[in-house]
Amino acid sequence: MKKPPLIWLNVFVFASTFLVAITAVPWYGYTYGFETFEVVAMIVGIFVCGLSITGGYHRLWSHRTYKAHWSVRLIFALGGAFALQNSAIHWSSDHRRHHKHVDHDEKDPYSASHGFWYSHIGWMLREYDAMLYSDYTNVRDLQKDAIAVWQHKYYNVLALVMNVGVPILVGLLYGDVWASILLLGVARLVLSHHFTFFINSWAHIWGSQPYTDRNTARDNALLAIFTHGEGYHNYHHIFETDYRNGIKWYQYDPTKWLINILAWCNLASDLRTVPEARIEQAKLKMELKRRHDKVRHLPNADEVMVRLNQEYDVLCERLNAFYKAKIVLFESKKKSLNEKFDKIQFEQQIRDTKLQLIQLKNAFYEQREVWNNMQFSFSH
Ligand SMILES: [Zn+2]
Numbered sequence: 001m002k003k004p005p006l007i008w009l010n011v012f013v014f015a016s017t018f019l020v021a022i023t024a025v026p027w028y029g030y031t032y033g034f035e036t037f038e039v040v041a042m043i044v045g046i047f048v049c050g051l052s053i054t055g056g057y058h059r060l061w062s063h064r065t066y067k068a069h070w071s072v073r074l075i076f077a078l079g080g081a082f083a084l085q086n087s088a089i090h091w092s093s094d095h096r097r098h099h100k101h102v103d104h105d106e107k108d109p110y111s112a113s114h115g116f117w118y119s120h121i122g123w124m125l126r127e128y129d130a131m132l133y134s135d136y137t138n139v140r141d142l143q144k145d146a147i148a149v150w151q152h153k154y155y156n157v158l159a160l161v162m163n164v165g166v167p168i169l170v171g172l173l174y175g176d177v178w179a180s181i182l183l184l185g186v187a188r189l190v191l192s193h194h195f196t197f198f199i200n201s202w203a204h205i206w207g208s209q210p211y212t213d214r215n216t217a218r219d220n221a222l223l224a225i226f227t228h229g230e231g232y233h234n235y236h237h238i239f240e241t242d243y244r245n246g247i248k249w250y251q252y253d254p255t256k257w258l259i260n261i262l263a264w265c266n267l268a269s270d271l272r273t274v275p276e277a278r279i280e281q282a283k284l285k286m287e288l289k290r291r292h293d294k295v296r297h298l299p300n301a302d303e304v305m306v307r308l309n310q311e312y313d314v315l316c317e318r319l320n321a322f323y324k325a326k327i328v329l330f331e332s333k334k335k336s337l338n339e340k341f342d343k344i345q346f347e348q349q350i351r352d353t354k355l356q357l358i359q360l361k362n363a364f365y366e367q368r369e370v371w372n373n374m375q376f377s378f379s380h
């Protein structure tokens with residue numbers, strides 16, 4: 001089949017910035033040297049671009065996982081133009097199609113089914129989706145966001161000002177214009193481009209699938225470092241309405257931390273999360289599925305599967321009871337804070353619920369142990 005025509009502007013931008021980054025940047029550094037300030041400016045630039053895409057384009061505009069003050073949206077709009085990844089409206093339209101039709105050969109704009117190169121950058125080099133290029137019917141809600149609309153309208157000017165104007169201005173103010181153009185202008189752009197592109201390529205190829213294997217999305221802790229927390233892509237594809245991607249405290253997700261800080265400063269609100277019980281359940285379902293696949297070849301497969309299913313059902317039951325009690329305790333605590341009377345009665349109720357919660361937690365953990373042992377014995 002004949003390939004669609006090349007988009008020369010994109011080819012030129014990606015190729016020229018990449019070539020300058022691997023030739024002129026090291027040559028200049030070797031010949032004239034870079035100041036610490038210039039390197040720091042580049043790193044700050046990478047974070048501004050990256051977080052504007054992950055916190056703004058992705059979690060705010062594409063998935064509406066929280067609400068943000070206009071000043072935050074304005075910074076994200078400018079940072080997004082700096083990242084040179086098209087307008088937030090266009091980006092979100094592509095991204096919503098990616099989620100809706102993930103892995104579909106034609107309907108997913110950067111489908112991993114076409115391999116690493118295509119999902120990383122190839123999809124932007126040719127007119128693959130010319131028909132859909134200005135079809136924004138799936139982002140009608142964003143047309144109500146004045147800042148997103150403004151950024152879309154003046155995207156070309158903003159992109160030029162941010163990518164050419166800012167590096168020159170910083171260079172003029174702090175010394176070496178050429179060093180600033182090369183590091184803050186070009187190297188920053190190339191690195192932030194590819195770090196984001198990794199989410200479409202790498203995060204759909206390498207990593208684990210703890211929550212679902214219905215699509216190619218993977219969790220990858222190493223990738224999270226480059227992508228400002230978006231490496232937990234398996235979780236993200238099953239629970240896209242959650243403002244977090246790394247849900248555990250130890251998982252590197254600076255985008256989530258940024259949103260939390262904004263919320264503490266009253267600049268973000270309505271942070272959406274998925275209930276813990278649902279997350280755990282998805283994980284257990286995957287574990288059961290994997291065990292079924294493992295034992296299928298055994299001579300007594302049917303019998304083993306029945307046993308697995310029985311233990312799994314008990315585990316799910318205890319899990320639900322535990323999380324339900326947790327919610328009851330949380331609600332009673334909230335109520336007791338508001339209630340002025342019957343304080344003593346409430347406190348007694350809370351004590352009882354706490355006791356019950358401990359029992360349910362122990363029962364759940366016990367069954368988790370049984371389940372883990374069972375998984376281990378059927379892991380070969
Ligand atoms: Zn997404």
Ligand SMILES: [Zn+2]
Pocket residue numbers: 098199200204217233237
């Ligand atoms: Zn994806």
